[in-house]
Amino acid sequence: xxxxxxxxxxxxxxxxxxxxxxxxxxxxxxxxxxxxxxxxxxxxxxxxxxxxxxxxxxxxxxxxxxxxxxxxxxxxxxxxxxxxxxxxxxxxxxxxxxxxxxxxxxxxxxxxxxxxxxxxxxxxxxxxxxxxxxxxxxxxxxxxxxxxxxxxxxxxxxxxxxxxxxxxxxxxxxxxxxxxxxxxxxxxxxxxxxxxxxxxxxxxxxxxxxxxxxxxxxxxxxxxxxxxxxxxxxxxxxxxxxxxxxxxxxxxxxxxxxxxxxxxxxxxxxxxxxxxxxxxxxxxxxxxxxxxxxxxxxxxxxxxxxxxxxxxxxxxxxxxxxxxxxxxxxxxxxxxxxxxxxxxxxxxxxxxxxx
Amino acid sequence: xxxxxxxxxxxxxxxxxxxxxxxxxxxxxxxxxxxxxxxxxxxxxxxxxxxxxxxxxxxxxxxxxxxxxxxxxxxxxxxxxxxxxxxxxxxxxxxxxxxxxxxxxxxxxxxxxxxxxxxxxxxxxxxxxxxxxxxxxxxxxxxxxxxxxxxxxxxxxxxxxxxxxxxxxxxxxxxxxxxxxxxxxxxxxxxxxxxxxxxxxxxxxxxxxxxxxxxxxxxxxxxxxxxxxxxxxxxxxxxxxxxxxxxxxxxxxxxxxxxxxxxxxxxxxxxxxxxxxxxxxxxxxxxxxxxxxxxxxxxxxxxxxxxxxxxxxxxxxxxxxxxxxxxxxxxxxxxxxxxxxxxxxxxxxxxxxxx
Numbered sequence: 279x280x281x282x283x284x285x286x287x288x289x290x291x292x293x294x295x296x297x298x299x300x301x302x303x304x305x306x307x308x309x310x311x312x313x314x315x316x317x318x319x320x321x322x323x324x325x326x327x328x329x330x331x332x333x334x335x336x337x338x339x340x341x342x343x344x345x346x347x348x349x350x351x352x353x354x355x356x357x358x359x360x361x362x363x364x365x366x367x368x369x370x371x372x373x374x375x376x377x378x379x380x381x382x383x384x385x386x387x388x389x390x391x392x393x394x395x396x397x398x399x400x401x402x403x404x405x406x407x408x409x410x411x412x413x414x415x416x417x418x419x420x421x422x423x424x425x426x427x428x429x430x431x432x433x434x435x436x437x438x439x440x441x442x443x444x445x446x447x448x449x450x451x452x453x454x455x456x457x458x459x460x461x462x463x464x465x466x467x468x469x470x471x472x473x474x475x476x477x478x479x480x481x482x483x484x485x486x487x488x489x490x491x492x493x494x495x496x497x498x499x500x501x502x503x504x505x506x507x508x509x510x511x512x513x514x515x516x517x518x519x520x521x522x523x524x525x526x527x528x529x530x531x532x533x534x535x536x537x538x539x540x541x542x543x544x545x546x547x548x549x550x551x552x553x554x555x556x557x558x559x560x561x562x563x564x565x566x567x568x569x570x571x572x573x574x575x576x577x578x579x580x581x582x583x584x585x586x587x588x589x590x591x592x593x594x595x596x597x598x599x600x601x602x603x604x605x606x607x608x609x610x611x612x613x614x615x616x617x618x619x620x621x622x623x624x625x626x627x628x629x630x631x632x633x
Numbered sequence: 634x635x636x637x638x639x640x641x642x643x644x645x646x647x648x649x650x651x652x653x654x655x656x657x658x659x660x661x662x663x664x665x666x667x668x669x670x671x672x673x674x675x676x677x678x679x680x681x682x683x684x685x686x687x688x689x690x691x692x693x694x695x696x697x698x699x700x701x702x703x704x705x706x707x708x709x710x711x712x713x714x715x716x717x718x719x720x721x722x723x724x725x726x727x728x729x730x731x732x733x734x735x736x737x738x739x740x741x742x743x744x745x746x747x748x749x750x751x752x753x754x755x756x757x758x759x760x761x762x763x764x765x766x767x768x769x770x771x772x773x774x775x776x777x778x779x780x781x782x783x784x785x786x787x788x789x790x791x792x793x794x795x796x797x798x799x800x801x802x803x804x805x806x807x808x809x810x811x812x813x814x815x816x817x818x819x820x821x822x823x824x825x826x827x828x829x830x831x832x833x834x835x836x837x838x839x840x841x842x843x844x845x846x847x848x849x850x851x852x853x854x855x856x857x858x859x860x861x862x863x864x865x866x867x868x869x870x871x872x873x874x875x876x877x878x879x880x881x882x883x884x885x886x887x888x889x890x891x892x893x894x895x896x897x898x899x900x901x902x903x904x905x906x907x908x909x910x911x912x913x914x915x916x917x918x919x920x921x922x923x924x925x926x927x928x929x930x931x932x933x934x935x936x937x938x939x940x941x942x943x944x945x946x947x948x949x950x951x952x953x954x955x956x957x958x959x960x961x962x963x964x965x966x967x968x969x970x971x972x973x974x975x976x977x978x979x980x981x982x983x984x985x986x987x988x
Contacts, residue, residue: 279653280839284846286769286787288643289854298634351706358775358782390745393770393783393855414641415748420713427713428748429784432641484635491639499644500748 291414291432295491297484301439302331305373305400308435312371312396316364318357318384320344320376323402326445337373338364346523348379349418349425357387371396371434377403378410382428385416389431397433402442404454404478405528408461408486411436413494413504424519430499438487440480448476449526452563456528458486460535463556464509465489467600470555473562505609506602509594510535513622516579521568529565533625536560541613541621542595542603552599557628567631573622580618591618646769646787650846652839656794657686660728660755663790667726667751671719673712673739675699675731678757681800692728693719701878703734704773704780712742726751726789732758733765737783740771744786752788757797759809759833760883763816763841766791768849768859779874785854793842795835803831804881807918811883813841815890818911819864820844822955825910828917860964861957864949865890868977871934876923884920888980891915896968896976897950897958907954912983922986928977935973946973 296304309315315337322344324332332339340360342348361370372395374384381399388397401411414432417425443451455472462470466489469482490507497504514534518525525533539556542548580591592610597603605611625631651659664670672687672694679687679696687694695715697703716725727750729739736754743752756766769787772780798806810827817825821844824837845862852859869889873880880888894911897903935946947965952958960966980986 279651279656279659281652282650282843284648284650284850285645286648286850286853287645288785289856290640290642293639293641295637295639296634297636301634304634351710355706355775362776362778362781386745390741390782390784392781393772393785417748420710421717423717426717426747427745429745430643430748488637495639495641498641501644 292434293414293432294435295438295487296435297438297440297487299439299441301400301437302335305398305437309371309373309398312369314364314366314370315373316340316361316366316370317373317375318342318380319374320348320380320402323376323442342376342380342383344377344379346379346419346424349383351418351420353383354387354418357384358391361387361391366391366395368392368395371398373398373400374433375400375402376406377401378406381406381410382415382417382425385414385431385433386418386428388433389416389429394431397431399433399436400439400442401436402439403446404443404451404483405457406454407438408454408483408490409457411438412487412490414498415500422519424515432498440483443478449528451476451478453526453528454478454483456531456535458482459559460507460510460531461486461489463535463539463596463599464506464594464602465493465600470599471559473559502607502609503602506594508610509596509602510538512580512591512593513537513576513625516576517568517571520571520575520579522570525568532560532563533565533567533629536628537621537625538593539596540624541593541617542597544617544620544624545595547595547597547603549598552596555599565629567626567629571626571631573619573626576622577615577618591615647789648769648787649790650793650842651790652793652795652842654794654796656792657690660753660792664726664728664753667724669719669721669725670728671695671716671721671725672728672730673697673735674729675703675735675757678731678797697731697735697738699732699734701734701774701779704738706773706775708738709742709773712739713746716742716746721746721750723747723750726753728753728755729788730755730757731761732756733761736761736765737770737772737780740769740786740788741773741783743788744771744784749786752786754788754791755794755797756791757794758801758805759798759838760805760812761809762793763809763838763845764812766793767842767845769853770855777874779870787853795838798833804883806831806833808881808883809833809838811886811890813837814914815862815865815886816841816844818890818894818951818954819861819949819957820848820955825954826914828914857962857964858957861949863965864951864957865893867935867946867948868892868931868980871931872923872926875926875930875934877925880923887915887918888920888922888984891983892976892980893948894951895979896948896972897952899972899975899979900950902950902952902958904953907951910954920984922981922984926981926986928974928981931977932970932973946970 401407417428514531518530543553595603670692756762772783869886873885898908950958
């Protein structure tokens with residue numbers, strides 16, 4: 279037998295990040311290098327900005343129904359058909375304009391069409407600006423499994439245009455703040471105190487964006503440090519999923535962060551004063567557990583989590599406000615079902631939930 | 634406006650290559666590191682080896698109908714459903730056993746399931762051993778567009794087990810020889826003289842495998858040198874596609890290599906003696922153009938080629954037997970429709986084709 283091992287280095291990707299207001303001139307300038315631009319736009323965004331912006335763009339536009347439903351094989355096929363009809367080649371670029379779902383599905387198609395064409399993101403929600411747009415994770419859902427399929431594929435440029443925030447609802451702002459709050463807990467405590475009012479501090483948003491970039495640059499393929507960004511998301515996803523998505527992602531993540539912070543305290547990693555600060559911050563919001571919540575359903579949902587290895591349930595924990603806990607270079611730790619139950623029961627009690 | 638550019642380095646992949654006979658013990662040893670192994674097997678291979686090999690494997694097996702039809706969204710969904718039913722996680726591995734189509738589609742699913750799980754390839758045809766298994770290109774077709782979707786994603790291990798070649802037909806051996814012949818023309822002239830008889834020289838196969846690895850290691854993302862592997866494939870794909878796949882891929886590639894070699898000679902890049910050697914080698918085979926061939930259909934098929942930039946048709950050319958031509962660091966060159974027509978007419982004449 280002949281045996282040989284080959285190391286194959288993958289090339290780097292350069293992502294240009296533009297932050298400001300009214301960036302459409304910069305978008306036009308940047309896109310000149312591509313032989314063809316194809317826009318994929320969220321329907322709601324298209325209706326809001328059709329007269330003011332999109333009427334002046336000369337690019338083919340595919341309008342996609344908004345929301346999580348967009349992240350399906352059928353949208354993937356729809357975008358691919360659109361690209362094929364336009365005879366798009368390796369030097370074409372896909373421009374995604376919308377929230378996280380539109381970015382996720384358009385990025386996914388960019389990563390697989392002709393084994394990868396350029397993508398450019400214009401996130402229009404705060405959540406997409408501070409989260410989905412950064413780090414190259416693309417995703418689609420299959421059956422009920424959220425983000426079960428995807429790639430890691432960075433866009434060539436991201437345009438964070440704060441003008442789009444003017445048309446967002448309070449709840450949409452909260453969705454973005456939930457991820458900024460999480461970044462505050464694992465990475466930069468300056469970001470955690472965010473629920474005082476409904477306003478958005480733009481400098482905090484910029485800090486969150488640079489903070490997430492800094493983490494994903496250190497671990498683009500999500501093998502170690504980047505997993506710390508899953509803080510709050512293991513329990514958060516379980517709650518969101520069992521609620522049949524009546525609980526928003528942001529609300530679920532905030533409750534998840536609080537409960538995983540409690541677990542960190544319970545496991546003697548997080549000092550009590552830090553946990554108190556986190557609890558007091560979350561208490562500023564009026565949240566509640568989904569009506570159809572039950573401990574058993576929640577544990578069942580947790581056992582489907584993507585971060586598990588075999589049958590273990592693994593969670594990210596924090597060791598102080600603004601600092602993720604590391605376990606011999608790993609950023610997740612196996613959690614026993616007993617400890618999980620203790621944390622979930624504390625959560626039930628905090629939200630006055632009675633079975 | 635705030636502007637910043639982020640360079641995101643992607644990690645390297647290590648691919649272990651095993652070459653020999655009866656490698657199933659090595660496969661079992663290698664796979665121990667994964668929490669779960671799921672096999673995707675070509676139906677024909679499964680039927681041939683069910684009693685001798687697969688009866689002893691304790692892994693879940695998904696049998697896929699062989700051939701190009703396997704490379705579809707519906708197979709992708711079938712494999713994903715299988716993985717989900719088995720509750721596969723990030724530490725599971727997909728083991729593909731079959732020809733290029735099975736490797737391509739299984740590799741594609743590996744690259745997108747949970748944003749990437751390990752894949753292991755056991756190619757069972759000579760073509761898959763010297764071509765599809767090496768270099769990480771995964772692919773599926775959509776509508777009539779061959780390989781229009783895919784990723785670049787290297788398997789963790791490749792087991793080249795020559796025992797599988799015993800059950801191959803002469804035509805299947807020819808499919809592999811076609812790619813070895815191409816490697817001979819662009820990279821290593823020791824490989825070009827291959828059509829003397831129906832036998833296979835194993836040492837030539839090993840040279841071809843190492844040759845392809847050497848090229849893809851220098852350019853894993855197919856941005857420059859690797860494109861030289863498309864030699865013969867631009868015209869080859871066009872012929873294969875217009876024949877409605879009655880012409881096999883290998884036959885089409887051989888005719889493509891000959892015609893693109895003629896074009897290289899016509900453009901004063903390739904010396905006449907080298908072209909003569911190539912022509913004499915191909916003349917050892919009894920090939921003919923597809924019945925429904927016409928110059929117009931062929932030019933139309935060429936205009937859909939994936940390597941084109943905008944509306945240009947670009948081809949790989951050779952400057953001597955065993956050496957690809959480079960144009961200021963580029964390995965493709967724009968070809969005028971006039972020159973293409975001259976080459977295609979030469980090809981028609983060589984094969985005695987009459988309209």
